[in-house]
Amino acid sequence: MVTIKLPDGSTRELPKRATAADLAAEMGPGVAASAVAAEVNGRLVDLASPLVDGASVSIVPAGSEAGRDVIRHSTAHVMAQAVLRLWPGARLAIGPVIADGFYYDFELPGGAHFSEEDLVRVDAVMRDIIAEDQPFSREELSVDEGLALFEGQPYKQEIIEAVAAGAEEVDAAGSADVGRAVVSAYRNSEAFVDLCRGPHVPSTGRLGHFRLTRVAGAYWRGDEHRQQLQRIYGTAWESEEALAGYLHRLEEAERRDHRRIGHELDLFSFPEEIGSGLPVFHPKGGIVRREMEDYSRQRHADAGYDFVYSPHITKASLFEVSGHVDWYADSMYPPMELDDGSTYYVKPMNCPFHILVFRSRQRSYRELPMRLFEFGSVYRYEKSGVVHGLTRVRGMTQDDAHIFCTREQLSDELTRALTFVLDLLSDFGLDDFWLELSTKPEDKAVGSDQDWEEATATLREVAEGRGLELVLDEGGGAFYGPKISVQARDAIGRNWQISTVQLDFQLPQRFGLEYTGADNAKHRPVMIHRALFGSVERFFGMLLEHYAGNLPTWLSPEQVRVLPVRDDHVEYALATTERFCAAGLRAQMVDASEPLGTRIRSAKLEKIPYVLVVGGDDVSAGTVGVNRRGDDRPQRGVPVDQAIALARDDVAQRRTAPSG
RNA sequence: GCGCCCGUAGCUCAGAACGGACAGAGCACCGGACUUGUAAUCCGGAGGUCGCGGGUUCAAGUCCCGCCGGGCGUUCCA
Numbered sequence: 001m002v003t004i005k006l007p008d009g010s011t012r013e014l015p016k017r018a019t020a021a022d023l024a025a026e027m028g029p030g031v032a033a034s035a036v037a038a039e040v041n042g043r044l045v046d047l048a049s050p051l052v053d054g055a056s057v058s059i060v061p062a063g064s065e066a067g068r069d070v071i072r073h074s075t076a077h078v079m080a081q082a083v084l085r086l087w088p089g090a091r092l093a094i095g096p097v098i099a100d101g102f103y104y105d106f107e108l109p110g111g112a113h114f115s116e117e118d119l120v121r122v123d124a125v126m127r128d129i130i131a132e133d134q135p136f137s138r139e140e141l142s143v144d145e146g147l148a149l150f151e152g153q154p155y156k157q158e159i160i161e162a163v164a165a166g167a168e169e170v171d172a173a174g175s176a177d178v179g180r181a182v183v184s185a186y187r188n189s190e191a192f193v194d195l196c197r198g199p200h201v202p203s204t205g206r207l208g209h210f211r212l213t214r215v216a217g218a219y220w221r222g223d224e225h226r227q228q229l230q231r232i233y234g235t236a237w238e239s240e241e242a243l244a245g246y247l248h249r250l251e252e253a254e255r256r257d258h259r260r261i262g263h264e265l266d267l268f269s270f271p272e273e274i275g276s277g278l279p280v281f282h283p284k285g286g287i288v289r290r291e292m293e294d295y296s297r298q299r300h301a302d303a304g305y306d307f308v309y310s311p312h313i314t315k316a317s318l319f320e321v322s323g324h325v326d327w328y329a330d331s332m333y334p335p336m337e338l339d340d341g342s343t344y345y346v347k348p349m350n351c352p353f354h355i356l357v358f359r360s361r362q363r364s365y366r367e368l369p370m371r372l373f374e375f376g377s378v379y380r381y382e383k384s385g386v387v388h389g390l391t392r393v394r395g396m397t398q399d400d401a402h403i404f405c406t407r408e409q410l411s412d413e414l415t416r417a418l419t420f421v422l423d424l425l426s427d428f429g430l431d432d433f434w435l436e437l438s439t440k441p442e443d444k445a446v447g448s449d450q451d452w453e454e455a456t457a458t459l460r461e462v463a464e465g466r467g468l469e470l471v472l473d474e475g476g477g478a479f480y481g482p483k484i485s486v487q488a489r490d491a492i493g494r495n496w497q498i499s500t501v502q503l504d505f506q507l508p509q510r511f512g513l514e515y516t517g518a519d520n521a522k523h524r525p526v527m528i529h530r531a532l533f534g535s536v537e538r539f540f541g542m543l544l545e546h547y548a549g550n551l552p553t554w555l556s557p558e559q560v561r562v563l564p565v566r567d568d569h570v571e572y573a574l575a576t577t578e579r580f581c582a583a584g585l586r587a588q589m590v591d592a593s594e595p596l597g598t599r600i601r602s603a604k605l606e607k608i609p610y611v612l613v614v615g616g617d618d619v620s621a622g623t624v625g626v627n628r629r630g631d632d633r634p635q636r637g638v639p640v641d642q643a644i645a646l647a648r649d650d651v652a653q654r655r656t657a658p659s660g
Numbered sequence: 661g662c663g664c665c666c667g668u669a670g671c672u673c674a675g676a677a678c679g680g681a682c683a684g685a686g687c688a689c690c691g692g693a694c695u696u697g698u699a700a701u702c703c704g705g706a707g708g709u710c711g712c713g714g715g716u717u718c719a720a721g722u723c724c725c726g727c728c729g730g731g732c733g734u735u736c737c738a
Contacts, residue, residue, distance in 0.1 A: 096737090098735055114664075115664065115665085184738080195738045216734055217662055217663025222736040228662060386734090566696060594696090595701055597698065598696095598699080598701075603699090
């Protein structure tokens with residue numbers, strides 16, 4: 001007999017040679033039916049694994065995160081088998097699990113490529129394989145046996161060699177139980193065996209709730225200099241309902257796509273004539289931007305920032321001194337050569353300009369901290385193929401600031417900056433944040449260890465003081481300073497990297513920045529880079545997706561639309577509209593040349609927060625019929641003043657209006 | 661950059677697998693009628709070198725080649 005410890009602390013006796021599957025069966029038919037793998041002493045293993053005496057075991061159900069990973073990984077194997085059936089001689093690379101799904105990379109014979117129609121064929125063969133209910137059986141092999149088994153599969157052999165090399169390293173480090181590198185493989189049938197760490201479901205019959213989603217190219221080991229492979233992405237779930245739920249979430253994300261909303265609401269466009277990644281904002285989008293920027297300006301003024309402006313192009317030397325030309329050239333537009341022999345760059349960053357503002361005359365410690373702010377337009381040459389809507393553009397406006405301060409002020413300034421960021425983002429209706437703190441890289445870094453430690457500790461304190469989740473990116477900071485980035489989760493749970501607060505020990509040095517201290521000696525200031533929206537464009541896109549186009553009233557291009565029922569109500573409607581406008585609201589009247597139902601529909605589709613209908617009753621009573629976005633039914637007979645107060649309050653509170 | 665997909669009216673898309681009767685629809689726009697109390701009123705009109713160039717053919721949105729533009733992906737040890 002063997003004794004097994006269960007997660008609830010109880011123990012169970014099982015006959016010798018019992019497997020995890022036996023345990024699941026013992027625990028009940030429900031457990032057995034949903035089991036896809038087991039966790040033994042913290043390691044995921046197959047259900048067929050024998051249990052050793054004293055092990056802590058939990059059964060992994062299909063619907064758990066770990067269980068889904070097993071299903072996805074197994075489905076990836078089925079896909080690989082299907083591809084091999086359809087393209088004999090295809091070489092297999094890797095087929096890992098990713099968020100919500102999996103992919104598998106292949107090199108097809110004769111350099112063939114997958115097309116979208118191929119997905120249908122692969123899908124059909126996969127369903128055959130699942131119907132065949134092939135077992136997944138594990139084999140453990142020595143390195144030499146592995147290399148022999150995967151003759152003709154060079155990628156698999158490369159992986160085996162990497163595993164072997166890794167094992168030697170572990171050996172050299174003196175690790176106990178790694179005697180010899182062992183690899184494992186899973187065989188489904190005579191025709192198909194794949195190198196894999198496992199675990200897998202017991203047999204292919206356990207799978208089936210999957211969908212192949214897209215084809216893509218990808219490089220072996222993610223290295224663009226190496227072989228390009230053909231990738232198929234898919235998703236797989238424990239049940240048809242879970243799959244349907246996921247597909248529904250995809251549709252929801254599609255529905256919220258800011259490019260679609262931006263077009264539908266006439267906010268911005270990307271004219272081909274201008275170029276990839278270069279948006280123009282239409283009048284309505286312009287209103288939203290102006291509101292965003294005006295509010296940001298006001299907050300910056302309140303927080304003690306000074307406003308500066310800098311040109312869009314500069315002589316090359318500026319970015320040579322800053323170092324950008326050396327390590328950032330790939331992302332910069334190529335230089336412009338002028339007749340007089342000088343070279344200019346379109347600016348990819350604002351920092352050197354702000355530095356020159358600082359350096360324009362001698363500075364005293366009395367002037368610090370100096371906080372220079374600018375909505376600075378920058379241009380970055382993003383590779384064709386990475387440009388995406390407003391979220392990845394080639395021309396953008398950063399709400400950029402650079403704070404120059406003394407070392408003594410550093411901690412306080414970091415605290416202020418981070419607090420400021422979080423407050424401002426909250427005003428835009430984002431309230432689910434987490435922070436990522438990148439600390440000093442191991443190899444090389446400028447600045448003293450003490451500076452790094454102090455700054456890192458400060459950033460951590462602010463984060464913890466706010467009760468925010470803090471993810472440590474150990475050693476992930478840039479060599480020139482530690483960084484904290486603010487990530488926001490949107491309404492459907494997606495993460496957006498937004499603001500960054502970054503310390504810089506390097507640029508003040510490269511530009512020889514100095515201030516005169518109270519001791520009448522020269523000192524070097526410390527510099528903080530920070531952006532709140534990151535880029536106005538990207539933040540705009542994110543807000544559109546977060547709100548699915550239902551912008552809060554204060555940001556809505558048109559806040560109020562007044563609809564007279566008939567022509568003879570137009571006069572009253574106009575007068576009412578003017579009252580809203582006089583109250584500082586963006587209101588417009590649309591006359592009765594279309595039926596009321598049509599006009600209401602248009603207004604709703606335009607996601608206008610307040611649609612006011614005025615008819616005979618209203619004319620005589622001085623009221624309006626109020627349709628608030630998101631409300632099921634209108635509220636009739638509301639006094640005009642009350643309706644104005646309602647809308648003004650929304651604006652004043654920056655209330656996030658409900659969706660329509 | 662590379663892979664896949666796409667390019668027909670301002671927009672969304674049919675027509676392409678089979679070359680000929682194929683320049684189409686809806687929305688938007690313009691004109692007229694309708695005068696409306698809560699998510700699409702009716703009638704009419706205008707609008708396209710089918711991304712560009714070349715080729716095959718009696719005949720090319722449709723087949724072939726090249727180019728341009730757009731979208732998606734490029735989520736790193738089995």
